[in-house]
Amino acid sequence: MRSLVVAGDTDVGQVRDSNEDAYLVGDSVFAVADGMGGHLAGEVASSLALEPITNLDGHIFRDASGAVAALREAVVAANATVAEMAESDPSYRGMGTTLTAAMVEGRRLHVAHVGDSRAYLLRDGQFSQLTDDHTFVQHLVDEGQITREEAEQHPQRSIITRAIGVSQDIEVDSMSLDLQPGDQLLLCSDGLTGVVPDDLIAEGLLAGSDPESTVRQLIDLANDAGGPDNVTVILLRYEADDLPVERAPERADAPATVSITTRQEAGNAKDWAGRLGSYGELRKSGGPRPAQPEPRRIGPAVAKITGLLLGLAVLGGLLVVGAQFLLSQQHFVGVDGDEVVIYQGIDAQVGPFELARVVERTRVPLDDIQPWYRPRLEDGIPAADLRDARSIVSAAPRRDAVDEDTNVADGDDTEAEGGTP
Ligand code: MN
Numbered sequence: 001m002r003s004l005v006v007a008g009d010t011d012v013g014q015v016r017d018s019n020e021d022a023y024l025v026g027d028s029v030f031a032v033a034d035g036m037g038g039h040l041a042g043e044v045a046s047s048l049a050l051e052p053i054t055n056l057d058g059h060i061f062r063d064a065s066g067a068v069a070a071l072r073e074a075v076v077a078a079n080a081t082v083a084e085m086a087e088s089d090p091s092y093r094g095m096g097t098t099l100t101a102a103m104v105e106g107r108r109l110h111v112a113h114v115g116d117s118r119a120y121l122l123r124d125g126q127f128s129q130l131t132d133d134h135t136f137v138q139h140l141v142d143e144g145q146i147t148r149e150e151a152e153q154h155p156q157r158s159i160i161t162r163a164i165g166v167s168q169d170i171e172v173d174s175m176s177l178d179l180q181p182g183d184q185l186l187l188c189s190d191g192l193t194g195v196v197p198d199d200l201i202a203e204g205l206l207a208g209s210d211p212e213s214t215v216r217q218l219i220d221l222a223n224d225a226g227g228p229d230n231v232t233v234i235l236l237r238y239e240a241d242d243l244p245v246e247r248a249p250e251r252a253d254a255p256a257t258v259s260i261t262t263r264q265e266a267g268n269a270k271d272w273a274g275r276l277g278s279y280g281e282l283r284k285s286g287g288p289r290p291a292q293p294e295p296r297r298i299g300p301a302v303a304k305i306t307g308l309l310l311g312l313a314v315l316g317g318l319l320v321v322g323a324q325f326l327l328s329q330q331h332f333v334g335v336d337g338d339e340v341v342i343y344q345g346i347d348a349q350v351g352p353f354e355l356a357r358v359v360e361r362t363r364v365p366l367d368d369i370q371p372w373y374r375p376r377l378e379d380g381i382p383a384a385d386l387r388d389a390r391s392i393v394s395a396a397p398r399r400d401a402v403d404e405d406t407n408v409a410d411g412d413d414t415e416a417e418g419g420t421p
Helices: 041-054 064-088 136-142 148-153 198-206 211-224 269-276 300-329 371-379 386-395
Strands: 002-011 021-025 029-036 099-105 108-114 118-123 126-129 173-178 184-188 231-240 259-261 331-336 339-350 353-365 381-383
Touching (some): 002 211, 021 041, 041 064, 041 099, 064 099, 064 108, 064 173, 099 184, 118 198, 126 198, 331 371, 353 386
Parallel strands (some): 126 259
Antiparallel strands (some): 021 029, 029 099, 099 108, 108 173, 118 126, 118 184, 331 381, 339 353
């Protein structure tokens, strides 16, 4: 006999005025979706995406491969549903959502995933991230351009390269593994992982109180850290009847011995499985990233060019899949020539690709801005949306402003050398 203890909750956080996250706690299926695309659209996207997953609840499958296939199909169906809605209704254009879904059948666990909501497993004191983030910064980490630590602070860390509902085509990651008594599975949106470090999350799980209070405690941690985003947490604890629920050994002294394994650090899937211990099965749909192609056979120059082409191909794929979504989602305030402008896209240039375009010219000359503030504009200041970008522009300290407490009156030209007859 096995038993599964589950709790889930969501919270708007401290800053947002609406909650675009959605979650599902069923009997056998569990999911977190983090919607985006602006007020209402994000909420619609995330709750629509959960419907096909809900339909699987309580379903018994003949074999593990049938179960994981059904879960993957449900994610594909979620994508089609959200994409259709986004195309048919102009007010939902550009909406999308993450989707991280789990199914438990007996002791089998299946996970299917798109976006940057995460699944973690805590087993024998080891806390491991099961899912890859489909984000721009993760791409940079994979490419070796930035470290994982830099990614956590990166201004573009919330940009997603894969999401449900953005295009008719969707690539789904999935994996299956056997649960062991005592395992804890955590599903959460980036409202938690964006502000609460992995070791604190692991400590919360190790403390071993009932899942409901642990979920509450994790949400409190996110809110204590500023709660900049909606927070959603689902915690599953897999227990066996022949084991007492209260297992004292790895308690009080545990936090010091927690080891955190991330999917990214672990290299390829085999090594990663090895570190975690013995799974009956572990599969990732994408598999490890392609290794260097036959390095011994080709000369260094050819290898270099091949590497470059390969890089461009990967980048091209990323751009094709993500560009439309990226461009529609992200704003920042920057400089074009000597004018302050608002960009949409990513504040970066990769190879020959400029990843942003000007969407609004402000007619504010860079010369009018306080010199100490100009480098910030030249670096680009990320904004939540166009409105936010405009308020960043109007709040940018002007050179002729004596105080910064009042708005500059509109149409009041205070030119020293006026006197035109
Ligand atoms: Mn979020």
